[in-house]
Amino acid sequence: MEHPRTTAGRQESASRGASATTIEEVAARAGVSRSTVSRVLGGGDRVSPTALESVQRAIAELDYVPNRAARSLASRQTLAIALVVPEDTTRFFGDPFFASIVTGINGRLSSSDYLLNLFIASGDPGDKTTNYLIGGNVDGALIVSHHASNTFLERIHRAVPVVFGGRPLVADQSGYYFVDVDNVEGGRIATRYLVERGHRRIATITGPLDMPVGSDRLQGFRDVLQEAGLAPGPAENGDFTVEGGAAAMARILAAGDPPDALFVASDLMARGALGLLQARGIRVPEDIALVGFDDSPVATDLAPRLTTVHQPSREQGEAMTDVLLARLAGQRPPQATILQAELVIRETA
Numbered sequence: 001m002e003h004p005r006t007t008a009g010r011q012e013s014a015s016r017g018a019s020a021t022t023i024e025e026v027a028a029r030a031g032v033s034r035s036t037v038s039r040v041l042g043g044g045d046r047v048s049p050t051a052l053e054s055v056q057r058a059i060a061e062l063d064y065v066p067n068r069a070a071r072s073l074a075s076r077q078t079l080a081i082a083l084v085v086p087e088d089t090t091r092f093f094g095d096p097f098f099a100s101i102v103t104g105i106n107g108r109l110s111s112s113d114y115l116l117n118l119f120i121a122s123g124d125p126g127d128k129t130t131n132y133l134i135g136g137n138v139d140g141a142l143i144v145s146h147h148a149s150n151t152f153l154e155r156i157h158r159a160v161p162v163v164f165g166g167r168p169l170v171a172d173q174s175g176y177y178f179v180d181v182d183n184v185e186g187g188r189i190a191t192r193y194l195v196e197r198g199h200r201r202i203a204t205i206t207g208p209l210d211m212p213v214g215s216d217r218l219q220g221f222r223d224v225l226q227e228a229g230l231a232p233g234p235a236e237n238g239d240f241t242v243e244g245g246a247a248a249m250a251r252i253l254a255a256g257d258p259p260d261a262l263f264v265a266s267d268l269m270a271r272g273a274l275g276l277l278q279a280r281g282i283r284v285p286e287d288i289a290l291v292g293f294d295d296s297p298v299a300t301d302l303a304p305r306l307t308t309v310h311q312p313s314r315e316q317g318e319a320m321t322d323v324l325l326a327r328l329a330g331q332r333p334p335q336a337t338i339l340q341a342e343l344v345i346r347e348t349a
Helices: 004-020 023-030 034-041 049-062 068-075 089-094 096-109 125-137 152-159 183-196 212-227 242-254 267-279 297-301 313-328
Strands: 080-085 115-120 140-144 162-165 177-181 202-206 235-237 261-264 289-294 307-310 336-339 342-344
Touching: 023 034, 023 049, 034 049, 080 096, 080 125, 096 115, 096 140, 096 313, 115 125, 125 152, 140 152, 140 313, 152 162, 162 313, 177 183, 177 313, 183 202, 183 212, 183 261, 183 289, 183 307, 183 342, 202 212, 202 242, 202 267, 212 235, 235 242, 242 261, 242 267, 261 267, 267 289, 267 297, 289 297, 313 336
Parallel strands: 080 115, 080 140, 140 162, 162 177, 177 336, 202 235, 202 261, 261 289, 289 307
Antiparallel strands: 307 342
């Protein structure tokens, strides 16, 4: 009569099929210890090339599928990464920037064991998101589109490894990891092009000034006008939405003495500004030249097509993920990674 445990074990093996191969069997086939196989599965650290090749060959021959749940339990890992976006759902799903950056993040994670969890957390009412993330439910977090008012992000940063998309809003950036686009230079590129085209009264519609991206692009705009000896034209704050761009454009026109050129800190706001100008019979670029920022699909959907500053959003998502994965693997990646922007000339300027 068979022992009950033996019968149960055989039933379990039968139901699991090929995936029933154990880590001990892989070790035996490779002629190494169980711990060596574990190290290979964990990334191959501290394993000799010969042992690594033996283990990889044994895994292939035995068709071994690692039990991710068991591995995460043993290592106290969740194998989950959070993407935290402190915006409302309307902005998240309406702005092509987020689709681009998520594409970059997901592309990098697809070749890892990590799964991406999305948290759209405008203000984090009740600390629901924060409490979940600091409660051991994720291994790390990526944070994009943060504002000065998002103080809850500091609690997340203290609890888990974090990489910011854009420089963090802190005086002392030591200990912070971030991947940013050179937005100051992006603002300079756009404004310099307008100056070189002969424009002398140049206005701007800024992004939110409680975000580094908004203040940095405005700084670049001001730098070039000062260097050129030109007084800055009207500056109106926007919110990175079509509606915000149209409203800011209306305020600029209502002030009188309209500009001959306009730098707008996002393509969506440029779309709103362009629509309002056309509705009032103001020609672009003949009456007012227009340069946006993003080089999103919006830029080529407009008529005329938008001259804009290209920011590498997908590459930013990829780089953020690379930095976080390196941190989770115990490595020391650069704390600051800066990507470059470039002008894309089309028809509005």
